[in-house]
Amino acid sequence: MVKLNEVAAGAIIKFAGRDWVLLNPSEGYLMAKTSLITRNVYSNNDEIYFAPQRPGSLAYYLNNDYYNSLNSQERSVIKSRTWGISLISSAEGGYGQNTPTLNNSQMRSKELEKTVSAPIGILSISEWWKYSDLYLRSGGMNFKDNSFMWLITPYSVDTGLSGYYWAIGFYSSGEKARAYFSATQTARVTPTLTLDPNVTILNGAVTYNFIPTLTLNSPTDNVTLYETNTLNIEGYAADADNGNIVNARYQLNGGTIRALATGISTGSNTIPFNKQLTFRGGKLYDGDTAVTDELAEGVAHQLKVWSEDDQGGKSPEQLRNFYVVPNRPPALTIDPFATKSDLINADKVTISGTASDPDGNTVVVSYKLNKGMSTEVYRGKDGAWTFDLSLKDLIAGENTVAIEVVDSYNSKTSKTLKLNKNRVATPLLTSEVRYKIDPPSGTAKGVLLWVQRDVGLTVTADISMGLKNEQETYEAMTLTNTAPVSSGVVEDEFVFEASAEKDNIMLKLTLSRESADVNDAITLISGVLS
Template sequence: MANYYFDKYMAVETYGLTLESSQYEQPSGGKINGHTGYSINEYGNPVGNGIYKTIYPGYSGETVYNTYSNKLYKYTNGVPDQVRFELYIYTMAFTGYKIGSLVQSNVIAEANAYPANDRHSDGYWYIRRNIVNTAPTMPGAFTQPTGTLEIGDSKAVTWGSSGDAESNLSKYVLEASINGGGWTVIAQPTSPTFTYAVPTATSVKFRVKAVDSNGLESAYRDSALLTVAKPMYYWSKYNVKKPYIISETPKSDAWFGSNTIGYSGMFFDTTTGFFTVSGYGSHPWTTVVYVPSGGVNNVSADKLVAMDANGMRKMTTLTGVIGPDAQGTLVQSNITATEGAYPTNGKHTDGFWYVRGSRVSQSIAPPGGFTTPAPNTTLLPKQALTLAFVASTAPSISVYEVEHRYNGGAWAIVGTHSNALTRPFTVTIDKALQNVEFRVRAKNTSNVYSDYVYSEAFTIQHNAAPTMTLSTTDSRTLYENDTYGIIGTATDTDSGNVVTVMYQIDGGEKRAILTHISTGAAIPFNLTLIFKGGMLYNGAEAVTPVLVEGGQHTLRVWAEDNQGGAPAEQTRVFYVVPNRPASLTINTFPSATDLINTDIITIGGSVADPDNGEITVKYKIANGSYTNVYTGTGGPFTFQLSLSALAPGANTITIQATDAYGAVTSKTLQIKKEDNVQPLKTAVVRYKLTPPNGTAKGALVWVEREVGDLVVSAEISMGASGSAENFVAMTKSATAFVSEGIEEDEFIFDAGTPKENIILKLTMTRTSTTSDKGITLISGVLS
């Protein structure tokens, strides 16, 4: 696996302020002292800074801060009542980590050893940089050529392939040293083979190095020193003979007329030097005629060529003379000797005639290297290949013979020998066979073979690495209570392997999604995480710390098997927006006087959710139970309190706004109830009357009262159900003695038509606040 450069940094804890509550506060001294600003110290706690000053209630909009431990108190003098301050209490809490100062550059490790840009479990922050380029490995040993080389031959120079961790092998540089001289580059092939024309020399040595695409080079691999000799040939040895040849000399032209007497045929014996003629007669001028000079079998003869247009013949004399040496009878065949040992076809200094035959070691140009599989290819069991190689440059090729072998064993034929440049091949499934190599040679129509050209030994990966698809959306933003699905499939073609799908978030703990025994089919996986409270949860378990809002977070998912198969990994990035508590504002509560316990007061405010969720507002008095007063997505709210529900003195009203995810914003309101008991001369009491039959059109009321400084009057409101109150005076029809010190007033009223909503109001009046007279009994009849 390739290595990468990592930069290592300190991981700095980050903290953020969370609103805990807000309320109005009226300090005893009527003022607040504090700093105009704040900062976060090395321990993650807020500390005041800036100017230390005093602010007073009013509308100036000034703010000061006080701190205590991990809390920040913010006071603002914008309360309309000119008495109180608005107080916001924040708590400093850990929110995550950020990159700090550089600790070390260029840490070299495998790609997954550290996060790409996040905090690692060792406590440091890492950023992955460029891949570490390493030089290729030294090429393998030379396998060809071997033995003695013959000048002029085309020989395959073959060596073992190089490995490259980054898979960026570019070429090989092949060099030769002739007769022990300096090194000269003879080729820069991309595969580990080259066809070399053997030069005129006595020795040759090769060396090769590998070069990657970034220019990094391996060490050289040297071949053995190879002897170079002249080619060996077969020779035939003959006696030398001296044959007669014809010597032809011109004679003067002669006139012979249209026909000539002579011989039309002639045979010359190279052994004796005599002429033999035939076909005597009169021949037309178009015929060549021979005339022996001294008889039919003389050693010379006159030759008359055909007559020209003027009737003249050209005439030459033929004479048999001894000629140069020539090949005689065979003395010996299949003599082997180097080129130049004897004439190609002629007389040697030993007095014999020699004729050169075929090469002892015949050879033709080999094929080019294999192009498929490509160098450094890893093969899989049952993989179907089409082996391909480059044609030989030799003419008249009849077949190419392709062979393979496993684990360096015996060679076996691939397919059928033919002159095609490809062969089908299927990789074995036998796990004991770990590699395979190929070779090919050419044969021409004269049954002369080339050298073999070899491929590298290709590794067979019997344990195929798992593959994986990941369907999780990239660059998603998660809000409170959003689900985050890690969904996909993993496939391991090796049945019986134990496949584990893993995930990791921001370089944190590596966790398993599932473990499955492979059948070769795709294995689906689906893990649903939920984002709440700033963290991702798997059920009830938090699988991340608090995730920082605004930062990029990374999900890694990979599949691995129990046979060491390289994990297939995919990544996704995501962002988070943690739930933000609702904002809660309480309207200014004005002071009120002249109230009695039966009166009510109204408290109001407004609420808003930055995430547009549903909010519930509730209140409680002191340590009592909460009462819901509002449910909605935001806006104003009001609720009423009976003055009788408040205790004398200071009362704390706690108002809470709770969003759909349980985040609570709380404010408190201080209401001071002061008794100001003053005797009244007039008091009013009201009663709701419910007719037994549902309606009534008249009322008769008797009020028993103590005799003295007390006057009672009665009013009644009779209307339809749900109608507004409309009081009218009842007629006082009589006053009667009841008992000592007690009188009874009778009041009567007739509405004319039946009514449902009936309310009685009695007004009690006294002339002196010292009077203690009161009503003792109220009774009546509805009709």
């Protein structure tokens, strides 16, 4: 189904039970392929112009008797047309087989010095010159019986007005010619008329169903969508036929056809639609439903929108190209991590790196140790991140540290770091132990210390006596005596006196053995504060 104005000139159109030659598609102008009747223009010569209001005339017959014989649907699509009916002389129109002295534009201008408007007419002489080749090629004027057909143009001879009309036909020899007949003579009547150029044609016939229309206000052509942008499909459909069910539809990249709106036409209303599709994760979504596959960046994607009615009519398709820039995943780097040794469980290892997002989004960096909980370590734009792992939290053997960066649209990048914790048991010959001393009175100036130990262990004592929040500073305590306590156990006596009362007192004992085979230990620590 197409509109009449989309059909090629010269096509045969079936209308009102007859074949018509389409002379001008944009105007919807047609001429009957064969003559309707044979008759005169007037019964006498006292009226020289085509006058639909004059009973008994050819013009009256066409616009009353013939026009009223058409049904209401047929009459509803016929549009009134204006013909030029001023007189054209023998020389001006090219009598017989002569060349006219006026070109078609000049002839048309002269005809329009006097006009008539009516639903049904016949060709003027200028229209014959304009459309004759097309009409004849389409099979019109297929009579060769020394007969002629009327034109609407009055014929003027040199002596003035005479009640004659131009006619087109064939001499008895079969030659085509232009002639003039008295209005009272008879000739073939081959009518012309103008149909609404928007009327629909199905299989070459007028269907009386107007093709629906569609106006697409949004989107404009060549828009670019970024993450979370919307493609707004907004406009309206309309149908000149009262009672038709009209559907507006859309299609993306030749995929599934989807509905925009449905309504019943009153012949004058519009059926609006407004669909918002969101671009996220590389696809377009209608709510939570993906309506496209993943869309590639850098190529044109196509939106197609149209309307259809329930009579088979379809509007021209409205096309819009659009482009997408999908959200790109954030970038994550981990700084080189060197092997570390001589660590104890109280030590920590530091892991660091950088995070960035090519689209300028906010990112969050987090890590997860083995099967533990995720811990956030950075939030912001492009920047450096760092976190510490305590050696005591690492299991013996392989440890997995999963590091992930997520942007504000939940696009992720992750990397995994493997840490191997290997226990190296090295016997110590010297070690330190520290104690904090809290004086019962809050402060102390002197300390007397007794340490009982196995004889295979050597102990020295250092003390830091200061005020709270001061840096610790250790000084050696004086060993004043060593005396036996029991078999294999001795007691060392240490003493120290500060210059003033102090409230932050720390004791440090250094234990030494001559070999790893010695397992001697401290058995008792006691003392007095003054």
